[in-house]
Amino acid sequence: MSTNTAKSSNIAPDTKTHLLETGYQLIAKKGFTAVGIKQILDTAGVPKGSFYHYFASKEVFGEAIIDTYFTHYKTRLDIIERQDINAQQKIYNYFQNWYDTQQNGCDDGKCLVVKLSAEVADMSEPMRIALNAGYQQTVNWLSDQIKAGWADGSILQPDNIAAESIAKRWYFAWLGASLIAKISQTNTPLAEVWQMTTSQLGR
Known part of the structure; x- marks a missing residue:
């Protein structure tokens, strides 16, 4: 009995992770409603019972994909945070990466938030809440970097604008530009917000 339990504990997390990774790739490409459970199972090679x-x-599966996505996203933010550079450069690097990865269409590594935000907001409250929590995580990180930039002198502090407000404006602009870039199939929206952000950063 103890041996079976040990085997289950070793195998089970791998199966769950495999399902989440497969579902993420399919949903990021096609959207949540367009991907059925059967397609996920067939692609993953996993039985329905698993x-x-x-x-x-x-819906619970979709919520787990979003949570996992933002957990990995937070890891990337932490890597930027640990870099031995000033706060302005950290923000610049963050948006440089966004600009580089969101260009030239969507693949499974780019557009989960852009694709799901409009699609599931009205159809799934748990998924909406998960997306909102992930968005707020990023806004909080940007806000902290802006405050750090004010403190280290790398970012000019404007009058009567809170750091969180600036962070929201940037995030909203970039999320919107990514959506319009997808719709228009051009990189112009991203180029516009990139120019706006770097100008406001003093670059």
């Missing part, structure tokens, strides 16, 4: 062992529904 899916429902971990996820009570497709």
Whole structure:
């Protein structure tokens, strides 16, 4: 009995992770509603029972994908945070990466938030809440970097504008530009917000 338990504990997390990774790749490309559980299972090579062992529904699965995505996203933010550079450069590097990765269409590594934000906001409250929490995580990180930039002198502090307000304006602008870039199939929206952000950073 103890041996079986040990085997289960070793195998189970890998199966769950594999399902989440497969679902992420499919949903990031096609959207949440366009991807069915059968397609996820067929692509992952996992039996139906394994899916429902971990996820009570497709909605719960979608929420888990979003949570996992933002956990990995936070790791990337932490890497930038630990760099031995001033706060302005950290923000610049963050948006440089966004600009570089969001150009030339969407693939499974780029557009999960852009793709899901409008799609699931009205159809799934748990997924909406997960997306909102992830967005707020990023806004909080940007706000902290702006404050650090004011403190180290690398960013000019404007009068009567809170750091969180600036962070929200930038994030909203970039999220919107990514959506319009997807719709228009041009990189112009991203180029515009990149120019705006770097100008406001004093670059």
